[in-house]
Amino acid sequence: MGRKLLLEHINVPGIETFDVYRSKGGYDAVAKALKMSTDDIVEEVKKSGLRGRGGAGFPTGMKWSFLAKPEGKARYLVCNADESEPGTFKDRYLMTYIPHLLIEGMIIGSYALGANVSYIYVRGEMMPQIRILEKAIAEAKAKGFLGKNILGSGYDLELYVQPGGGAYICGEETALIESLEGKRGNPRIKPPFPAIAGLWGCPTVVNNVESIAAIVPIIRDGGDEYAKIGIGRSTGTKLISASGNINKPGIYEIELGVSVEDFIYSDEYCGGIPNGKRLKAVVAGGSSVPILPANLILKTVNNQPRLMSYESLSDGGFATGTMMGSGGFIAFDEDQCIVRNTWNFTRFYHHESCGQCSPCREGTGWMEKVLHRLEYGHGKLSDMDLLVDVSKKIEGNTICPLGDAAAWPVASAIRHFRDEFEWHVTNGAEATSRNYGLAHYADPLPVLEPAPAAG
Amino acid sequence: MLRVEDTIQTPVEFSAALIAKFDDVVSRYPEGKQKAGLLPILHLVQAEFGWVSAPAMDKVAAYLNIQPVEVYEVATFYTMYLMKPQGKYFLEVCRTGPCCLNGAEDIMKYIEQKLGVKEGDVTPDGLFSWRGVECLAACGFAPVLQIGPEYTFYENLTPASVDKLVADLTAQAKN
Ligand SMILES: Cc1cc2nc3c(=O)[nH]c(=O)nc-3n(C[C@H](O)[C@H](O)[C@H](O)COP(=O)(O)O)c2cc1C
Ligand code: SF4
Ligand code: FES
Numbered sequence: 001m002g003r004k005l006l007l008e009h010i011n012v013p014g015i016e017t018f019d020v021y022r023s024k025g026g027y028d029a030v031a032k033a034l035k036m037s038t039d040d041i042v043e044e045v046k047k048s049g050l051r052g053r054g055g056a057g058f059p060t061g062m063k064w065s066f067l068a069k070p071e072g073k074a075r076y077l078v079c080n081a082d083e084s085e086p087g088t089f090k091d092r093y094l095m096t097y098i099p100h101l102l103i104e105g106m107i108i109g110s111y112a113l114g115a116n117v118s119y120i121y122v123r124g125e126m127m128p129q130i131r132i133l134e135k136a137i138a139e140a141k142a143k144g145f146l147g148k149n150i151l152g153s154g155y156d157l158e159l160y161v162q163p164g165g166g167a168y169i170c171g172e173e174t175a176l177i178e179s180l181e182g183k184r185g186n187p188r189i190k191p192p193f194p195a196i197a198g199l200w201g202c203p204t205v206v207n208n209v210e211s212i213a214a215i216v217p218i219i220r221d222g223g224d225e226y227a228k229i230g231i232g233r234s235t236g237t238k239l240i241s242a243s244g245n246i247n248k249p250g251i252y253e254i255e256l257g258v259s260v261e262d263f264i265y266s267d268e269y270c271g272g273i274p275n276g277k278r279l280k281a282v283v284a285g286g287s288s289v290p291i292l293p294a295n296l297i298l299k300t301v302n303n304q305p306r307l308m309s310y311e312s313l314s315d316g317g318f319a320t321g322t323m324m325g326s327g328g329f330i331a332f333d334e335d336q337c338i339v340r341n342t343w344n345f346t347r348f349y350h351h352e353s354c355g356q357c358s359p360c361r362e363g364t365g366w367m368e369k370v371l372h373r374l375e376y377g378h379g380k381l382s383d384m385d386l387l388v389d390v391s392k393k394i395e396g397n398t399i400c401p402l403g404d405a406a407a408w409p410v411a412s413a414i415r416h417f418r419d420e421f422e423w424h425v426t427n428g429a430e431a432t433s434r435n436y437g438l439a440h441y442a443d444p445l446p447v448l449e450p451a452p453a454a455g
Numbered sequence: 456m457l458r459v460e461d462t463i464q465t466p467v468e469f470s471a472a473l474i475a476k477f478d479d480v481v482s483r484y485p486e487g488k489q490k491a492g493l494l495p496i497l498h499l500v501q502a503e504f505g506w507v508s509a510p511a512m513d514k515v516a517a518y519l520n521i522q523p524v525e526v527y528e529v530a531t532f533y534t535m536y537l538m539k540p541q542g543k544y545f546l547e548v549c550r551t552g553p554c555c556l557n558g559a560e561d562i563m564k565y566i567e568q569k570l571g572v573k574e575g576d577v578t579p580d581g582l583f584s585w586r587g588v589e590c591l592a593a594c595g596f597a598p599v600l601q602i603g604p605e606y607t608f609y610e611n612l613t614p615a616s617v618d619k620l621v622a623d624l625t626a627q628a629k630n
Contacts, residue, residue, distance in 0.1 A: 074485070086551045086590040117485075124498060124535050125591055127606040160483040165494045165533025168589065182493035183525075184532040200488055242595060243553040249595035287552055287590075328594070330553050344552050348589055 002255040002268075003229055005217040005237045006210070010097055016132065018139035021100040027145055029220040033108045034153040036219075041112040045215065047223030049235035054080055054171070054208030055286065055326040057310055060215075061223075066195040067113055068203040076204040077110045078180065079120040079212050081129075082164055082171040086287035086348060087328025090239035091209035093251045095122070095129040099136040103159065105212035107145060108219055110157050113205055117158050121176055124163040133161045168352035172400045173206035174198075175354065186354050187400035208326075210239055231257030234309035238327055245279075245333035247271035260284075260306045261298050264331065277333040280438050281417075284313055285325020287345050288405030290412030291338070292322050293441035301445060318412065334438035339424050339431075342413040343371035349406035360403040363394040367410055374421060377428030384414050384421050417441070467511045469518075473503055477518060489519050493529055497536055502604035506537040534588065535603075542577045542584035544624045547601050548612075550587035553594035562598045562612050563587055569621060582628055583621070 004010075014020035021027070033041055046061030067075060079102065083091040095102060102120070110118045122130050137159050140146045148156045162180055164170050170179045174188035177199050198204025214236060218226045227235045234256040243249050246264065248271040254263065263269045264279065273279055282297040283289060300306055300315045307313075310324045332341070350364035367390055373379050391407035398404070414421060419439065424431040469477075476499050480492040496519070500511050507530050516523040530536045537545075548563050563585075567573065570583050577584040593599045596610035609620055 083592045084590060087553050087594050089592040089594050092592045119483075123592070124494070124533070125601060125606050127604070128608070158483075162483075162491075163495055163498055165497065165529070166535035166588075167533050179494065180491060181488070182490035182519075182529065184528055200485065243597065244556045244594075249597075251595070283552075330556070330594070332556065336556060341552055341555070344550075344555055348551050351589060 002253070002258065003237065004253050005226075005229075006094065006101060006213050006239065007098070007251075007253045015098055016096075016100070016136070018100060018136065018143055021098070022143075025220070026100055027104055027140075029216045030104055030107050030145060031151060033111055033219050034151055034155060038112045038114060041108065041219065044218055044223040045112075048214075048218040048226040049223075049230075049233060050211065050214050050218060050226070051234075051310065052208060053210035053214070053238065053327070055085065055288070057324060060207065060211050063195070063207075064109075064113060064205060066193075067205055068196045069114065070203070074117065074200075074202045075113055075115045076199045076202055077106065077113050077115045077118045078176065078199060078204060078206045079106060079118070079209060080171060080173065080176055080206050081120055081122040081126070081209045082168075082176060083126075083209070084123055084168040084171050084352075085326050085328055086345065087241060087243055087283060087330045088286045088326045089241045089243075090251050090327060092126060092129060093241075094209055094213060094239070095126070095133060099129075099132050100140065101213045101216055102133070102209055103136055103140050103146075105215040106159055107140075107150070107157060108215050109205075109207065109212055110159075111155055116156050117160070119160050119162050119180060119199075121162045121164060121170070121180055123170075124165050127163070130161050130163055137161070167354075168348075169354045169400075169402060172402065175400070176206060177204065184354070186356050187402075189399055229255050231307065231309050232311055234311060234324075238308070238324075240308065240327045240329050242270050242329045242331070244329075244331040245273055245277065245336065246331045247274050254308055256307075256309045258308050260308060263308055263329070270329075270331070273331065273333050275333075277335065278438055278442055279331060280334045280336060280441050281332040281338060283322075283328070283330040283332075283409075285323045286328035287330075287348065287409060289323040289325040290318055290321070290408050291342075291416065292320075292412070293416050295442055295445050296320055296416070297322070299445055303445060318408070319415075322412070335435055337375075337435045338413055338417040338420050339371065339375050342410055343368065343375045345409050346371050346406065349402065353402060353406070354400075357398040357403065359394045359397045360406065363390050363403070364406045366390050367406070371410070374424050375431075377424065377432050379421075379425045379428070381422065381425050383425070384418060387411075388414055467504065467508060467514060469500075469514060470503075473499060474518070481519075490521055490525070493519060493521075493526065494533070497526075497530055498604075501536060505543075506540045540577070543582050543628060544584075544602055546583065546585040547588045547591075547603075548585060549589070549591045549593070549597070549599050551590040551594075553590070554597040554599060557597035559598040562600075562614075562617065565614050565617060569617060582625060 009024045050060045051057040170185040175185040179185040194204040279294040346368045350368045355361045391411045394403045395407040420436040480495045481489045484491045512526040516526045598612045
């Protein structure tokens, strides 16, 4: 059994209440942090090696150290609880079952950054979670962990929950800030970065729910202790949201570095594929990351077992690898249709594009149309090249990364499943009544000969 | 699409209790930044009236001391704000990837058949309407739907559980 840092007490009855949470050592890290200097806290977070859990994987300690500290200006910590990336549902879980962990992390983070007012921006559909957080905040405040002069330290903090209005794009941090200011969620052009000019033009850090929760064990046990867990630069534990065709969907806290094979097939985690079916493909990090066929998700092209770590998942780059992303792990069994799924995801991105940049607004719409005709048997063999061409014209040419996030799933699906797309064209009528099946997507990879020594 | 003329006939009154809730929202932001309260306040309006009408938006603008267009552009950008009345129970079914892998499309067809109305239309008794929405961050419990204004979740849907839900809500509405 792997170590649990976030979900250790998740099954303790009443852990969502202040008293039970406190009895399990909850809020000890706040007491400890308030006796530390803010620089020392940032130093511990740096030592921990924690990388942002929202998707981009940027080192949290470094992000905190970039925050500008001009005289006379407020600074803000904003928690990103917009969780809308298809396949990702860990933040909802954490907020539902152990809300005080997030609040404890927010207090420590706000203190370290010098913020006296902080916000948790929660997607509007999570009204039950908003109620849970508001209740937990009131409890913490009544016990002296929020408000004026916390634990007699002289530090003041007010923490508020802000609902969104239903828009995936508000997970992008500058769109989130716009939305929090009461505007449409249009991402801003960077620079300036939020660390310089964020909420109401003030220096701001935006962090994911899970990143903020991870601050608690880091301060409690020390950054070095945290960094002992995991593998290489993938330190600590990670919440993985597992969905799709697996026996035990749900949230798993893993030590980074377990093998993908173990994660899918062992009883400790997903428990294999239902109904004795075989695995066809996996989207390992939320809908935005490249999809891989079964053989490439289980092993890298160098025939090494692939691990659940930032480095191993991206081993091979976009040619043969993928990304950790937000940890939204979606498994597809042999009866799933890759074309249909790619169309579905593209429809999602088209729907969610904020519309500011033409390549994203128009390109996602074109891709959706072409994929729709492929799925319904009216495609042409040239459509695959057309799709790749459109995806290349979106990638890198937009204000925010939603454009890339829409382009990658399409490009990778065609890269790895081109014969299935072609079959949809050559067998158009058949493709509307049955699926392509597993084909060769789980076959063992060819063992590469080691490259001959140069010379 | 928002058509102001559709709604202009429906005057609304904000009760003192509702205004008190607005005041509480606005107290969360620094002086002069009350516009930040717009999204939460639109949710409060929708919870009260079931949807967000043009006269209601104009009143919100006046309350926040901003232009009406600043409210319209926000209300129409976000998917949660309803620009026309819906059924008393508005079933929002997730239609995105992971839910589709587990039968979301069949469930949507089943709901359409069961209620006898197309996406976005209201049943003659005014009780139900439905639509497909994007990933609701519950992909492991697919297929899922939510019902506002408290956004209660119903997970691992089957035709039988949809039958039961509709029966329960119909009974609840009669009481
Ligand atoms: C289109 C888009 C959607 C995003 N959605 C989320 C989200 O729902 N939750 C989240 O934490 N980060 C999301 N992100 C990443 C954020 O922009 C940002 O990197 C993150 O909140 C930083 O927090 P972290 O460093 O703690 O990961 C999204 C990014 C993009 C481009
Ligand atoms: S890339 Fe898409 S979502 Fe991002 S700013 Fe441009 S149009 Fe909006
Ligand atoms: S795909 Fe339906 S909840 Fe995520």
